[in-house]
Amino acid sequence: MTTDLYGLPITTQNPQTVQGINDFIHGFIAYETKAPNIIPTADADPDCGLANAYAAMLWMFLEAPAAPSKAAPYMARARAATPGTAREAQVIDTIGLWVDGDIPEMLAGCDAITTEYPRDVVMLKLAQYHLFNTGDAAGMLRFALKALPDAADIPYVHGMIAFGYEQCHLLDDAETAAQQAMALRHDEPWAHHALAHVMLTQGRVAEGADFLESVADTWQNLNSFMRSHNWWHLALFYLSQGRHDDVCRAYDTHIWGLEKDYSQDQVGAVSMLARMEFAGVDVGDRWADVADHVALRGQDTVSAFLTLQYLYALGRTARPETRYLMAAIDARAADTAPYDHVAWAEVALPAARGIIAHSKGDWPTAIAQLGQALPRMAECGGSHAQRDLFEQIHLDALVQDGRASAAQQVLEMRRTYDPDGVPLNLLLGDVYEKSGLPEQAANARARAEKTRAAVQSR
Template sequence: MSIDSYGLVTTTDSHEAQRAFENAVFGLAAHRPNTAAGLQKVLLADPDHVPSHALKGFANLILARSELLPTTKTALADARKALAKKKGGSTDERTLVEALEAATRGWFRHAADMLEDGFETRPATFLPFKLSHALRFMAGDQAGMLAASSRAALRLDPASKAAGFILGCHAFSLEEHGRYDEALRVGRRAVALQPDDAWGLHAVSHVFEMRGDTRPGIDWLENSRSTWSRCNNFSFHMAWHLGLLHLEGGDHERVLQIYDDEVRPQPTDDFRDMANAVSLLWRLEQSGVHVGERWAQLAEVAHGRRRDTTLVFAALHNLAAMVAAGDHRGVRELVSEIDFKAWGKGDQARVAAEIGVPMARILAGLDAPADRQSIDRMVANLPKIGGSNAQRDFFVLALAKAVGKGGDGATVSRIGRIRQRLKADDQLFQSIERSVGMRLSA
């Protein structure tokens, strides 16, 4: 048995594998593009390195692509074989593998519970902590994220390699609960301890966005560009935040430049990249900006994933792209797939039933009166869809826009009041409210 520098007990006896694994975990923490290559190095040195097989499985699972489920299952099978060869492995290794099995079956929250329960006495052990944080983020479990990060922060050794990364996650959890002063303080401390903590940088940028502190937010992101620009596609998301801040500042030309050069520099179909692009283009259009042919490229990607409802959050962004481009056949197919998803099992089936189906119908312009009557409940339940408050704000705005088209100013105002509990009033929501007023006075 050996303990890596992030506190995980493993059964490897290869120093080379241990070093390579620690580098891979650092890559995961810092959102670097070399994590997969790092895991390959580990498995070359120790083909039965249990945590590497488990991490490979989680990494594919978190991409939320239906075609990667077989790869995730293969990684799980390889991890189980490695456990057998290591005579059952360590307790830490068994916990990782058991949690991966639960997540592979679609039970993200249960998998996160297993990771936290398995490391109850060592909540600041970084890899299980980070995986649990990611699973709860995708499952929309804000309360669970904050509970876990609070436990880890209390037991944290400030001198540990993981200290800054864990505090960055804690700052984000605080921000998602609207505890902005604490989030700002903890996030700044996280980055001071670990300058490579892109998630901590990200948490602080969220605070500026939600408070409407446009200029300080732009300065924060520009001054930290040397860090987040070295990330994997997480750099696209950081640029998205920069674009949102410039949009609120009214600099539409700068936003289009950021979109082309940094938010959508590659035509990927990663759901996170699509979410960035779709929500920013939609906001630009609602702000009266002509976006040219940019929707066509997004709609083409979305059409290719019109039958994938692995993650409802992703499916709804794909739906919005096809709606914007007028892909009526693709829209009908994806709405039908989300309907079907709601009859299944697992966390995402419940999300589809409670949020996905009515939201899809409203985005597609197919909403019935019953859907309209549940608007307030939908806004309140939106966290269940996963992502951050800033990301889900796209759906809040889209709902307000859809309701406003029918001239229901009272409901738009209620949505605005709910929204203001977390986000400062902004120009885009004000323009939606004005458009309702103009319809009513016409």
């Protein structure tokens, strides 16, 4: 019996098909550019169910309204193919559920497969992706831990465990798992990513920047999402340190411009530009190109987390497409049929209204609507670090509306994980000044200057 690279039986004797399947498996979990090789592989071997199911799955990661129609021909071939092993049949059925839009049943399928076949890292990664998108951090960790001890030799499993721990706020466990992944393979990018989250949350800003800089060369040949996203994390550390030139260089070279049509690259650019502006960085005309590409998505409501960031880009640039996307969000929130209708109706919709209000300078509405959504934003997906964009939009509205006392409360809470951040402390200095607390204002500004001096002395 032929097996894949992790020892799971696969029904094909064609060496090119085996190679294409292995390219997909490893490319998918390692974020390497060979994963798309599965498309020509499936086209060349239409009777291989697993290869065609994997091709359908790859199309679904387009994260666009057209994805199911792109996936459908491959899914049809997978379902019609000669029956393979029991696991392959389960995989085909489970991927088919995603194409059909039944996410809860798809996750149940992933659960069954990864319980019986702990080395099926594709189904593990697929499950984590969807659990992440629904804010189920505990589920992400539970799925990943099931892979042990059977898959303990696979570095990417430890990277997935690390991210599950981090999203559950179990930071020490996350760091241990990430280090274990790197001990097996130093260039494991998802482990780098998990460590970036840990260090950001713990306020280890200088250490985080140094660490990511030390491994950044290993991201050069990864797919656009992983390369741009790890650089996005490095740029967050640069922002905290007040390193404006480094932030702009990271944005222009590694964050925007790799795959301008891809959803994740677009929202990475949107959220970074917003953060840069909130931190006082002059972004020049960078918004225009991002908004041009986002506008081409039309009324895309595939993911609440993604859509809200598209909306911010359109609103920030006063694009006429803003009202059409907002109408689509209204319609999506009114549709009670989808499994995620509550997240759209009770979280995404008020967040969208707050984002629109912010773009119009209607600070009271922005504060009220975002304030309603923020406690439940995890239901829309995204990581803690990514969802912080919405916290910053809300904070900016508080500052712009002159609510110094409320802003002070938010900023001091933020200082628990970014104690010496330059933009945070400069803003805190302004807020304390407006609150009639000059000593506290001076202390905040001194912290910012200390960080700047430390960076300049390196």
